[in-house]
Amino acid sequence: MPFGPASILGLERFDSEAPLELLPGDPSEKKEQLIHAVYRQVLGNAYVMESERQLVPESQLKLGELSVRDFVRTIAKSDLYRSRFFDSCSRYRYIELAFRHLLGRAPSDFQEMRVHAECLDSHGYDADIDSFLDSDEYQNNFGEWTVPYQRGWKTESCLTMQEFTWSMQLVRGASSSSLKGSLAGKTSRLGGNAYINRALPVIPPSSGETQGWSFRPSPNFQEPQTRLGVGASDEGKLYRVEVTAYRANNVRPISRYKKSNRTYFVPFNQLSKKYQQIHREGGVIASITPA
Secondary structure, three states, X not given: OOOHHXXXXXXXXXXXXXXXXXXXXXXXXXXXXXXHHHHHXXXXXXXOOHHHOOHHHHHHHHOOOOOHHHHHHHHHHOHHHXXXXXXXXXXXXXXXXXXXXXXXXXXXXXXXXXXXXXXXXXXXXXXXXXXXXXXXXXXXXXXXXXXXXXOOOOOOXXXXXXXXXXXXXXXXOOOOOOOOOOOOOOOOOOOHHHHOOOOOOOOOOOEOOEOHHHOXXXXXXXOOOOXXXXXXXXXXXXXXXXXXXXXXXXXXXXXXXXXXXXXXXXEHHHHHHHHHHHHHOOOEXXXXXXX
């Protein structure tokens, strides 16, 4: 059974599933399960059509001609992976996804990301994939016969809180994938926070009564100064209201809402009115917190 925090943070699948290892004499059903697990991990839980499967490497793995690590390498260097996560994504979006897919964690800091950017510039895409799979870290954690798995959310030696919070940005929930379910799209999920090595808030995934994960602030957002007045009572406070999923453009072709996510700073005595206005115009409130 998953422990409490894992289920709260949308990590129950990673807590409850044991790592898959290919052992001598394993039946064909176990090998099929392992192949499916490799696709799910390396391709970020994205759907793979039958026509996209790498049938020749699959057969070689079943016959013992490829190790699991070599099969992972083949998938990561395939046109399938490259077209989804390298050719169509920004440079640092690809790098943060490669960490997630191949090492099961987020980058530890921006310097680690820059090393891979320099490898891409100097040696190319295939060499960068090799740098992940031939690393001591990969060998120590997965070896030749274990399918890589998400491990960045667990407490480990030498793991910083920053790396933990970045992991929460890159993978959340059994149904999330690297292609869908993220408002970052094909841009870097860590964004400018990576450049300054800043830890990020860990927000529960959108389920039940929580919807905070879906809000993503605009790049030019700045925190305002705290509003003072009416002593220290609630009436003198200013509240930050984060709103996502505006559907106004679907109702009215001409709308003042150009983007789906917005941030408002509302005095306490106007919260109720603003709340009604937002829902009337099709918005979803992600959070309300004192500014």
